[in-house]
Amino acid sequence: MPRTASRLALSAAAAATLLLGLTGCGSGSSGSSAAAAADAKGTVTVGALSNGAAHQTTLKVPEVAAIRAELPAAVRKRGQLVVGLGFLPAGSPPIGYTGTDQKTLTGSEPDLGRLVAAVFGLKPVLTNATWDNLFIGIDSGKTDVGFSNITDTEQRKQKYDFASYRQDNLGFEVRKDDSWTFTGDYRQLAGKTVAVGSGTNQEKILLEWQARLKAAGKKLTIKYYQEANSTYLALNSHRIDAYFAPNPSVAYHVAKTAGSPQATRSAGTYSGAGASLQGLICATTKKDDGLAKPLADAINYLVTNGQYAKWLAAWNLSDEAVDRSLVNPPGLPLSNS
Template identity: 50%
Template sequence: MLSRRTFAASLAALAAAPLLSACGGDSDAATGTGGSGTKKVGNINIGPDQNRIRGKKVDEIAALVPAAIRKRGTLRLGQSADSSPPLGFFATDDKTRIGSEIDLASLVADTLGLRLDNDEVSWENLFVGLDSGKFDAVFSNVTVTEERKEKYDFATYRLDNIAFEAQKGTSWRVREPKDVAGRTIAVSSGTNQEKILVDWSKQDEKAGLKPVDIKYFQKETDYYLALQSGRIDAYLGPSPSAAYHVASAGQTQVIGTLSGAGDQIQGKIAATTKKDSGLVDAYAAAIDHVIKDGSYARVLKRWGLSSEAVTKSEINPKGLPKT
């Protein structure tokens, strides 16, 4: 497992190193310290003093929360302890949890009139915590699936997308399989991204086009080094990670996005709670409220995730099919 700051620090190092083919001006987005002492990667604040966007209690929405939780006054939240900028990672003090997921969860808790009680655990223990009642909710990049819907309720708050990232300035765009024919593209082994890319390559071959030259590397930073040196044309990975790298380094661009579930369904990320806990309606109403008042959009923009915004929270929508 990556240390708390490994990935963020690695991206910071990449941000400071100009792409081999980039113009001189592109190297300005280096890690630095502003006049107030705030640590930044590009324009993204990764210091402990976040000045987080906050909300206000809405009585009619707070009334939807079960009485026992209202009396307790806290929202017991589970989040993954993994370092995954910009979703969830640790600030430069190595102890303050920051990222888009904690920001959005804070907005929801504020709207519900609850104090956030956040706990970072391993991925599998997020669901153990929900099952045992340790957590009221999980805000941690959980995709809605038909299998998970058997045990949990969902209120969506973000799209689940993957992205092709290439050097800044390229006119190449990816919208369908033929756009990657003959290209050299890196992807992580064993991921949904790999499955989609392999399927697209097969479709290209059936259409009489060149297959994709798929490359694999050991570390996430290795993909970006290969991109800098021109050994690959693009890297296919999670859209949030690509957005963070683009915003922090300023030397690459997203040239195409698609659902992390593939061509058949749009994947969706949701606040997760134990089935029939009575909380999902409150979550959905709170999410709808912060969407309408604009604070939701401000959070996503802050972390470079505006392209994954939803216009309304859906309760238990169609999820990824069972395998």
């Protein structure tokens, strides 16, 4: 995602983590973690140690020799795929955070890195760092690929190659008993009061919609709260109608509150790139290092054989599925990167 949205998503998710009693990534520096489960060869367990944010599922993932052969020789010889994650210091459920053992990285992003490594027949080595240091690791060659909710932008393409694997969506979260649904038409927000994070991509979009509605003589009220606790208290007490946030954060909170008096639901999604382009989250590698195509082929193997859909479903992210992985698809233009 863009930097402003990324930072807010991390802070909002961290606040939600405190609210819900989940320990985040505790170290202040880059580090490595074992896989979330000790998998037998040919299997990968996703959703482990998630503290209720995912449905733990064990998937069969055989090595695919033809795809392994596409890898650069140095990576094959090393026998490891070094997966970069940028979730320090606080973690960002459900995409990347510390599991219930308070030491192991879990989340949708590390799980996909492990699935791809299994297709390659390589051992996954998960390295966690701050957002900035994630890219330093890729630049230096110490990290093979970043799986860290990284949005494809034309600006980033000047330094990196991409293999897409998930839609970059924003989401509306409402009370479970609220029947309102957003289908992509901003006019559906007339008369609503919506909370959003300041300085984020979703705020920019919401302000544009507010201006259009005002020009048409209609009102959209925007509210700001310092942290997630206050936002959800406002939602539960009917002081706001909806919360507009990164879709994975919405999916996480919906899963964590299910069955409780504070239960919420997703009321619809919207592309983080706006109406004219579907934003995409991508595996990210150093430009021209030869990894983008094998990564896309590995992801497409998982799509074709069903593991991809089960991975998304385990993390309640099925509404962000892509039909197939593309190498360097159109990204956010330079004017919006």
